[in-house]
């Protein structure tokens with residue numbers, strides 16, 4: 001906290017910021033070829049922050065052509081991994097030098113709190129880039145078992161030109177989750193930020209050029225889903241797409257791929273994540289703090305948010321009492337106030353969607369939705385309520401009560417999603433049995449969390465498809481395996497002759 005500034009100081013920085021607004025293609029900023037722009041709004045005030053290039057398929061074609069040129073001539077893809085590492089480390093250092101500016105820009109553009117931007121989004125983005133940079137010159141290719149007459153090499157090659165389609169809830173961090181491994185592996189990328197939050201991706205592209213990333217390797221094409229996302233998904237010269245966003249849009253990318261060039265597709269999608277609390281959980285206050293953090297951090301605009309509390313009846317009253325107390329400690333308001341923990345939802349449309357889930361709901365705490373802000377809200381619910389079944393993507397926690405372990409696990413799995421889960425119990429066998437039985441990509445025991453740069457992140461069921469983000473496993477998305485067989489027999493004979 002000591003490093004944070006005052007609200008007035010953040011506002012002074014905000015007043016001085018200049019925003020990148022044009023597409024970044026082949027190493028320079030360019031307007032959309034159509035000349036069109038769209039307004040990027042500050043969701044906390046409704047003010048227009050910037051008029052951003054509204055790109056379309058023509059700009060996508062140009063960016064892909066430049067990315068392909070860069071990939072094929074090897075200016076990045078064929079560098080020694082240690083050279084790519086150096087450039088990415090320079091980029092991380094430049095981010096660090098510009099961290100405050102990036103934090104304020106991210107907060108203004110997305111409604112996220114400056115507290116989260118300063119303490120989570122920016123530092124984790126930097127860490128993620130460094131993690132993949134440091135990894136890339138330490139991965140060995142393999143030799144497969146073979147006879148003395150052959151060598152069979154299994155080598156990894158960058159997959160080529162990659163389309164990265166991003167969400168608005170962690171604009172820079174999700175960018176880092178994807179460009180970290182993609183650029184480290186040697187790919188060229190064409191990034192489509194969410195139209196709500198394009199500004200920091202454009203600024204990062206500028207910093208990447210300053211760090212020495214060759215032109216054409218990192219392109220950012222802002223614009224709408226239909227105008228930019230779909231042409232990327234359908235482009236015949238894109239080798240792979242990595243997407244984070246809703247399950248509905250993720251599903252479309254499978255269609256785009258099937259109907260174009262069968263490009264590889266990785267999808268990181270929605271969640272309806274359970275927090276299971278059993279009667280024997282220890283330190284109820286700490287459990288409550290985790291549940292509240294899991295549900296309300298980032299305004300609940302988080303694919304891994306714990307949006308369903310599944311609590312055993314013996315502990316329920318005591319737990320709810322502590323959850324209500326903790327919820328009251330999450331101030332809602334101006335995202336640039338460093339005391340605020342719940343900022344503005346990302347857009348008016350999204351605010352209205354989230355607010356609609358509060359209508360008619362019985363709130364145990366919270367319940368107010370006004371002017372783009374929603375109070376952290378805990379509601380009593382039944383398993384078939386829409387608040388329990390649908391991804392709200394806002395600060396709304398539904399409480400479901402169960403008799404015992406088996407019912408809790410069955411309810412945890414009673415969803416089309418399978419991204420994340422947590423289980424709270426003092427019994428290690430129940431914790432591990434539960435962690436194994438819940439069909440989700442990440443399960444935390446006696447805590448809420450998403451893991452870190454080193455651990456793979458992705459979903460079961462309709463939460464995920466294809467590869468994983470994060471960890472060494474993320475590199476599978478951005479590389480192809482090639483087998484090279486070398487026949488030693490003839491050469492050996494010739495050598496003997």
Ligand SMILES: NC(=O)C1=CN([C@@H]2O[C@H](COP(=O)(O)OP(=O)(O)OC[C@H]3O[C@@H](n4cnc5c(N)ncnc54)[C@H](O)[C@@H]3O)[C@@H](O)[C@H]2O)C=CC1
Pocket residue numbers: 165166167168169192193194195223224225226228229230233244245246247249250252268269270271302303350391392393
């Ligand atoms: N898993 C996650 O992290 C996220 C989940 N969501 C969920 O999705 C809901 C809707 O939010 P949206 O912003 O509309 O998510 P979305 O999935 O539609 O948007 C994500 C990205 O896909 C692009 N896109 C949208 N339509 C497209 C299309 N037809 N073809 C290609 N690309 C397209 C968007 O421009 C954006 O860059 C949220 O309420 C939330 O439930 C939203 C953002 C992130």
Ligand code: BAL
Pocket residue numbers: 167169170174244245301302303304450
């Ligand atoms: N929580 C990181 C991934 C996401 O929300 O999209």
